[in-house]
Amino acid sequence: MGKYRCIICGAEINEINFGFNSVAFTEKNSQDHIIKCPFCGVGSEFLSKSEDVIRIGKNFLDEKTIKILDHAVKLEIFNGEFYKRAYKMAKQSDIKELFKALGNVEMMHAKIHFNIGGFEKMPTLVNVNYDKYDSDNALLELANAKEEHAVKFYEKYINEINNKDIVRIFGALCNVEKEHIALTSR
Numbered sequence: 001m002g003k004y005r006c007i008i009c010g011a012e013i014n015e016i017n018f019g020f021n022s023v024a025f026t027e028k029n030s031q032d033h034i035i036k037c038p039f040c041g042v043g044s045e046f047l048s049k050s051e052d053v054i055r056i057g058k059n060f061l062d063e064k065t066i067k068i069l070d071h072a073v074k075l076e077i078f079n080g081e082f083y084k085r086a087y088k089m090a091k092q093s094d095i096k097e098l099f100k101a102l103g104n105v106e107m108m109h110a111k112i113h114f115n116i117g118g119f120e121k122m123p124t125l126v127n128v129n130y131d132k133y134d135s136d137n138a139l140l141e142l143a144n145a146k147e148e149h150a151v152k153f154y155e156k157y158i159n160e161i162n163n164k165d166i167v168r169i170f171g172a173l174c175n176v177e178k179e180h181i182a183l184t185s186r
């Protein structure tokens with residue numbers, strides 16, 4: 001296979017990593033058919049054979065957009081940390097693997113927003129106790145609610161951003177979260 005570049009997260013997709021996080025996708029990459037970025041999950045329309053990635057001039061971002069990006073970083077870390085915890089708590093191995101892969105993808109989303117916003121330090125969030133979600137079903141249900149919330153977040157704020165590239169990125173990531181809703185509903 002040739003190499004691809006994800007224009008959103010900047011990752012190179014190659015024969016070693018094309019199958020990473022595959023349980024986080026309803027349709028999977030194969031060596032000759034790359035349809036998703038294995039790291040941030042965006043579709044093939046954001047994968048390029050050239051080295052181009054979307055670069056955003058920070059000077060053009062207004063205060064509101066910076067605030068939305070800050071919120072987006074926190075939301076994705078919050079969900080990513082939940083999945084790390086859920087990975088440890090879950091009993092069934094396929095659910096464990098799903099949570100692990102979803103956590104990786106959400107953390108990459110946080111990184112994307114972090115880089116666009118030009119922030120200096122990844123925020124540390126308060127620790128949430130998830131002990132009461134003491135079955136795989138309860139964890140899946142919470143995961144599903146978190147994904148619904150993420151989709152609503154992107155849909156609400158996409159219209160308040162003053163940069164068309166970020167609007168494109170929000171749209172792409174929103175679609176990834178929609179796929180996560182499907183994967184966490186059983």
Ligand SMILES: [Zn+2]
Nearest residue numbers: 006009037040
């Ligand atoms: Zn990517």
